[in-house]
Amino acid sequence: IQSASDTVLRRMRRKYTMAEFGERITRLKEVLPDCAITSDVIVGFPGETEEEFMETFNFINDHKFSELHVFPYSKRTGTPAAMMDDQVEESIKEERVARLISLSDQLAKEYASKYEGELLEIIPEEFSEEAGGRLVGYTDNYLRVAIEGDESMIGQLVRVKITKAGYPMNDGQFVRIMQTLKDAAV
Structure with missing residues (x-):
């Protein structure tokens, strides 16, 4: 998902919305109730506010992802994002990465616990x-x-x-x- 904030996704120039993504997850879980949903997530994209980060955190928690691969945004020379104002401080990115990894660990344990005894x-x-x-x-x-x-x-x-x-x-x-x-x- 990269991010679960529509405003961050627009800055990333992604062409989907989280409503569309959420609908797909819901349909997928209806057809395959035991499927494992995993995703890469980037935190600290330029301009990401605490509220936008929490949109991502809450979306992942609400949709019960099975595991995450979490990365802090890093500047790539020559990209539009590298030239954006409002670069997020490293300490904030590190703290957000830690929060999402903690959530991922919790959700992964919850997912696995459904299979104990199976x-x-x-x-x-x-x-x-x-x-x-x-x-x-x-x-x-x-x-x-x-x-x-x-x-x-x-x-x-x-x-x-x-x-x-x-x-x-x-x-x-x-x-x-x-x-x-x-x-x-x-």
Whole structure:
């Protein structure tokens, strides 16, 4: 979304409004209720006020995004935005980035918690030290799950039970191998 403030979007020369974007999210969630909505967000675009920032914050919270990638605006030489008045101070951008990252973490945990106790499928990709040496893979709705297992499970379609939801990692329990990716391609 870049920003959820129509006035900031106009300054960014974006051709959509947040009403249009909100309608699309609502329709998408009606058709795919479990979908994960993520977005890149830029904070501190020239002239961004606290009120405009809060429009973004509230839109993201109201629409229950699953995760955000938050970036502070940075000047790019030769761009129209770099020449705009009202550049936002670095300290304000840093504070806003921190607030959105905190919101993102909260929303990601809320999203993951809907799946605690559920059976999902992952394709284990690797052993991860971050996950205590366990196998790690992603579900089709982008939940990162760690399970106990061996190297033979890497690249297999594996059913797991989410035993503890969290962010950025969910704990899972191996249930069974569904099929190998090789078999799925045939």
